Amino acid sequence: MGFDFSLVIPRMGMFIAGAMVTIEASMLSIFFGAVLGIIVGILRVAPLKPVKMAAACYIYVIRGTPALIQLFFIYFGLPALGINLSAMASGVIGLSLNSAGYVGEIVRGGIEAVSRGQWEAGKVLGMSYLKSMRFVILPQALRNMLPAFGNEFVTLVKESSLLSTLAITELTQVGQQVRSVTYASFETFIIVGAMYLVMTTIATMGLRYVEKKWSVA
Amino acid sequence: MKRIYAKGKSILDEGVNCGKTSGLPKIISIKGLRKSFDGNEVLKGIDLEIDEGEVVSVIGPSGSGKSTLARCMCRLEKIDGGTVTLSGVEITSGVHDNGDIARLVGMIFQQFNLYPHLTVLRNITLSPVHVLGIPPGEAREQARELLAQVGLEDKADARPGQLSGGQQQRVAIARALAMKPRIMLFDEPTSALDPELVGEVLEVMARLARSGMTMMVITHEMGFAREVSDRVVFMDDGNIVESSAPAELLANPSQARTRQFLQRLLAGPGKAGSGVSAYGF
Numbered sequence: 408m409g410f411d412f413s414l415v416i417p418r419m420g421m422f423i424a425g426a427m428v429t430i431e432a433s434m435l436s437i438f439f440g441a442v443l444g445i446i447v448g449i450l451r452v453a454p455l456k457p458v459k460m461a462a463a464c465y466i467y468v469i470r471g472t473p474a475l476i477q478l479f480f481i482y483f484g485l486p487a488l489g490i491n492l493s494a495m496a497s498g499v500i501g502l503s504l505n506s507a508g509y510v511g512e513i514v515r516g517g518i519e520a521v522s523r524g525q526w527e528a529g530k531v532l533g534m535s536y537l538k539s540m541r542f543v544i545l546p547q548a549l550r551n552m553l554p555a556f557g558n559e560f561v562t563l564v565k566e567s568s569l570l571s572t573l574a575i576t577e578l579t580q581v582g583q584q585v586r587s588v589t590y591a592s593f594e595t596f597i598i599v600g601a602m603y604l605v606m607t608t609i610a611t612m613g614l615r616y617v618e619k620k621w622s623v624a
Numbered sequence: 625m626k627r628i629y630a631k632g633k634s635i636l637d638e639g640v641n642c643g644k645t646s647g648l649p650k651i652i653s654i655k656g657l658r659k660s661f662d663g664n665e666v667l668k669g670i671d672l673e674i675d676e677g678e679v680v681s682v683i684g685p686s687g688s689g690k691s692t693l694a695r696c697m698c699r700l701e702k703i704d705g706g707t708v709t710l711s712g713v714e715i716t717s718g719v720h721d722n723g724d725i726a727r728l729v730g731m732i733f734q735q736f737n738l739y740p741h742l743t744v745l746r747n748i749t750l751s752p753v754h755v756l757g758i759p760p761g762e763a764r765e766q767a768r769e770l771l772a773q774v775g776l777e778d779k780a781d782a783r784p785g786q787l788s789g790g791q792q793q794r795v796a797i798a799r800a801l802a803m804k805p806r807i808m809l810f811d812e813p814t815s816a817l818d819p820e821l822v823g824e825v826l827e828v829m830a831r832l833a834r835s836g837m838t839m840m841v842i843t844h845e846m847g848f849a850r851e852v853s854d855r856v857v858f859m860d861d862g863n864i865v866e867s868s869a870p871a872e873l874l875a876n877p878s879q880a881r882t883r884q885f886l887q888r889l890l891a892g893p894g895k896a897g898s899g900v901s902a903y904g905f
């Protein structure tokens with residue numbers, strides 16, 4: 408049996424538009440997820456028990472429940488509390504909150520990997536806990552964490568396909584639409600898969616580059 | 625290394641009283657200092673007074689509490705009893721922030737603890753800028769001056785990882801001095817160095833001592849203890865056993881424990897004895 412891309416190729420514009428939505432949602436989620444995750448990670452190691460516990464709980468819940476359920480909760484569940492968000496907003500918030508849980512755990516590990524001597528140097532040179540964290544510990548922790556961060560980013564690009572369940576026309580959703588009108592399932596998902604691969608490859612290469620530039624001499 | 629002996633007043637001399645101080649209150653006054661780690665008492669009531677401009681070497685066997693003493697003097701450890709008063713400030717009272725303490729006392733670690741992600745210059749300027757609030761340009765100027773004084777003016781833009789251990793420790797000294805502390809503590813500053821790099825660090829320290837800085841130096845370098853310090857303190861098992869002028873303590877210790885320690889040091893192989901007379905101060 409042969410493959411026929413002739414029905415799918417003319418819809419390339421749709422795929423590209425879908426990929427753009429995927430990229431947009433992923434980038435926003437990566438950004439907010441990283442910012443939030445760094446905060447969660449910092450709170451996770453805070454010298455205050457209640458703060459530490461709260462961050463640990465957050466990480467526990469996020470990592471212990473499916474991302475899909477988290478998305479459903481925000482999109483379908485929150486309206487019951489009178490909070491109505493668009494599909495895209497729900498999707499980005501959901502993915503960001505999800506990513507923050509994983510990034511938080513990565514950040515915790517990165518901070519704890521910086522030697523005690525660095526904290527001590529900061530302290531005897533007059534820095535407060537927060538200043539030591541900001542100028543001494545976190546910059547080193549983030550550099551150590553870049554490989555793990557990279558994995559998380561790639562994961563997030565892939566997980567953004569969950570947004571198709573919120574009827575967002577990102578790449579996976581476009582695939583389903585094209586499949587349902589052309590019935591060329593194999594060809595459609597070959598293209599969709601290849602486009603994800605291109606995106607994750609570019610993300611990985613970008614991070615490699617940053618990693619090299621940032622590495623501690 | 626000749627250049628670091630350059631004549632004239634330098635930052636190293638600033639604000640340090642070189643005069644006779646016998647009548648004045650002690651710049652370091654430690655009374656009844658106690659410290660335990662999980663029920664194990666490591667400092668058993670230390671009393672120690674140090675004059676302004678005095679250089680005190682602290683020697684003693686491993687585990688005797690030397691590092692713990694120094695760490696209690698810069699609040700790296702919480703104390704369980706007694707007082708530590710530096711320049712009239714009771715540092716353990718809890719009302720002082722880290723910046724206040726850093727202006728009083730600097731600490732040099734065996735492992736240097738430079739910030740590996742920052743250039744040498746930024747290592748030195750970080751706290752002056754962000755703790756003391758000195759304008760960055762001024763802080764950089766001061767940092768370059770300090771680097772010149774430790775013989776490393778050409779390393780301002782290097783990363784710590786590109787320097788030898790001896791160079792790293794000299795940067796650490798410049799970094800501590802940038803806070804203009806009145807007292808400097810050294811915890812085995814040359815113990816992590818290859819033997820051929822020990823001299824350059826001790827030389828910087830000797831110069832600092834001559835500039836009038838009050839220093840407490842935990843060391844196994846008996847040459848330094850004898851020739852640079854004004855007094856040697858021998859610690860054992862959480863107590864100060866003996867404290868006197870280097871010639872006296874090292875040649876004619878009055879306590880049996882001190883004698884034993886020195887005999888083992890001189891007889892035994894290994895790095896502990898390597899400092900004896902090796903560096904001609």
Ligand SMILES: Nc1ncnc2c1ncn2[C@@H]1O[C@H](COP(=O)(O)OP(=O)(O)OP(=O)(O)O)[C@@H](O)[C@H]1O
Pocket residue numbers: 661662666684685686687688689690691692693
């Ligand atoms: N953070 C800590 N927790 C538990 N015990 C500690 C801690 N720091 C030091 N100790 C113990 O306190 C005692 C004194 O340690 P300290 O490091 O002050 O000795 P020292 O005289 O500096 O020895 P060395 O010459 O080996 O550096 C040792 O028995 C050590 O095991």
Ligand SMILES: [Mg+2]
Pocket residue numbers: 690691692811812
């Ligand atoms: Mg020690």
